[in-house]
Amino acid sequence: MKLLRRLAVVGTAAALTAGLLTAVSPGAVYAHGALMMPASRTYACYVDGLTPQGNIVNKNAGCIAAANVSGVSPLYNWFSVLRSDGAGRTRGFVPDGQLCSGGNSTFRGWDLARNDFPKASVRAGANIQFRYSNWAAHPGRFDLYVTRNGWNPTSPLTWNDLESSPFSSVTNPPQNGGVGTSNGHYYWNGNLPSGKSGHHIIYSVWTRSDSQETFYGCSDVTFS
Numbered sequence: 001m002k003l004l005r006r007l008a009v010v011g012t013a014a015a016l017t018a019g020l021l022t023a024v025s026p027g028a029v030y031a032h033g034a035l036m037m038p039a040s041r042t043y044a045c046y047v048d049g050l051t052p053q054g055n056i057v058n059k060n061a062g063c064i065a066a067a068n069v070s071g072v073s074p075l076y077n078w079f080s081v082l083r084s085d086g087a088g089r090t091r092g093f094v095p096d097g098q099l100c101s102g103g104n105s106t107f108r109g110w111d112l113a114r115n116d117f118p119k120a121s122v123r124a125g126a127n128i129q130f131r132y133s134n135w136a137a138h139p140g141r142f143d144l145y146v147t148r149n150g151w152n153p154t155s156p157l158t159w160n161d162l163e164s165s166p167f168s169s170v171t172n173p174p175q176n177g178g179v180g181t182s183n184g185h186y187y188w189n190g191n192l193p194s195g196k197s198g199h200h201i202i203y204s205v206w207t208r209s210d211s212q213e214t215f216y217g218c219s220d221v222t223f224s
Contacts, residue, residue: 032138033215034079035204036185037131038120040217041066041100041110042078048118049075062117069109079135081107086214088141088207090159094216097156099203102216110218115153115199119220125194130168131185132206134175140208142186144168146193147200157218162203167193171209196223 034040039047045063049056049072056072058064067075074080081102086093094103101107110117122128132142143166151161168190177184199222206215 032079032082032136032213033133033186033206034081034217035130035132035202035219037129038122038202038219038221039118040078040081040204040219041117042075042081042107042217043133044118044220045110046075046078060116060118062112062114065112065114066109066117069112070107071109074106074109077106079133081110081217082213082215084211084213086207086216087212088205088214090205094159096158096160099157099159099162099216100218102214104216111156113154113156117220119199119222122192122221122223124192124196124223127189127191129187129189131187132173132204134177134179134184134186135181137175137179138208138213139172139210140206141169141171142173142188143205143207144190145203145205146196147203149196151200153199153201157201157203163193166205167191192223198223 034043036043045058045060045066046056048060048063049058051057056075058067081104083102083104098111100111130144145162145166147161148163170188173186173188175184175186199220202219202221204217204219208214
């Protein structure tokens with residue numbers, strides 16, 4: 001729960017730096033969202049490193065390693081792990097080992113096979129509220145997958161590492177908070193997978209219904 005508390009604390013600071021995000025990353029208007037609960041790797045690392053001055057200085061070892069590959073600039077666009085030509089495609093489109101970046105080379109640092117990215121503590125089988133940033137709102141479907149039991153977090157993530165069917169799916173869920181802000185989000189309630197323990201990845205796919213853009217992301221969790 002430490003990460004979740006940190007997310008709540010940083011919410012105000014994140015809102016205050018919204019102008020900075022746009023100034024640093026002009027392409028942000030073309031980016032649209034990522035899981036905030038449980039936090040995607042890019043969002044978790046943004047929160048991990050955000051300072052009161054608005055710059056990013058990561059402390060988490062996994063976030064530092066990712067930034068060593070891709071730099072910290074992508075974290076100002078933590079909501080833009082997307083493929084403009086995705087059209088909802090998954091296996092056979094995004095290469096194995098590149099699932100967390102969706103095959104988007106800007107975010108290749110967050111494909112690193114590590115067990116020390118920030119993790120949200122969750123309970124197997126629990127009903128929780130999922131939250132997905134609505135930085136730019138669009139209609140579409142959200143699908144959440146989870147890694148299979150026995151998955152090795154220090155090996156590159158492949159499609160075979162994910163269970164074949166999503167454990168939670170929703171189309172056009174409601175929204176809360178302002179569009180284009182650091183705390184606005186879609187939300188829906190759903191049950192987490194049962195029979196899970198320890199470190200897993202919840203893998204998200206957001207398929208827009210009004211364009212071919214598709215968003216991908218990895219959220220590290222600890223089932224207890």
